Amino acid sequence: MTWSTFAFIITGVLLNAAAQIFLKAGTNALGGAIHLTAQNWFVTGIKVVTQLPILAGLACYAISLVVWIIGLSRADVTIAYPMLSLGYVVAAAAAWFFLGETVSMQRLMAIGVIMVGVALLART
Numbered sequence: 001m002t003w004s005t006f007a008f009i010i011t012g013v014l015l016n017a018a019a020q021i022f023l024k025a026g027t028n029a030l031g032g033a034i035h036l037t038a039q040n041w042f043v044t045g046i047k048v049v050t051q052l053p054i055l056a057g058l059a060c061y062a063i064s065l066v067v068w069i070i071g072l073s074r075a076d077v078t079i080a081y082p083m084l085s086l087g088y089v090v091a092a093a094a095a096w097f098f099l100g101e102t103v104s105m106q107r108l109m110a111i112g113v114i115m116v117g118v119a120l121l122a123r124t
Contacts, residue, residue, distance in 0.1 A: 001075055001122075008071035009083050015064035017090035021098055022057030028099070029053060082121050085114045 001009075027034065029051055036044055048054055072080055089111050095101040103111075 001079060005071060005074040008067055009075060009080050010086070012064045012068035012071055013084055013087045014090060015060045015067060016084070017087045017094060019057040019060035019064065020087075020091045021094045022053045022060060024095070024099060026051035026054030026057060079121060079124065083118060086118055088114055 026048070030047060034044060034048070092103055092107060092111055096103045
């Protein structure tokens with residue numbers, strides 16, 4: 001894999017993780033869990049789509065899709081797709097740093113396993 005291909009894939013992964021953080025920040029701003037009913041689905045939908053963090057998350061998703069397609073055009077799916085696992089690592093770190101979420105020892109160990117797997121994959 002060339003450096004430019006790797007850059008497209010990693011950029012797609014980072015944008016996807018950023019989208020998750022923005023979407024969660026947007027739902028946090030709404031005040032908690034979203035409960036849809038037949039009576040409130042429209043009003044709730046308007047509240048959701050007018051949250052700036054949610055709009056930023058959707059923009060990150062859209063850009064990541066374009067970047068990801070470019071990366072996939074240059075790399076085998078068997079290498080590119082597992083690289084998405086790095087998104088778990090980035091999202092967990094960002095959720096801890098930006099959202100104040102707890103990252104337990106068990107979660108850290110799982111993240112370590114993911115990183116080892118990606119490192120082994122990248123060596124091929």
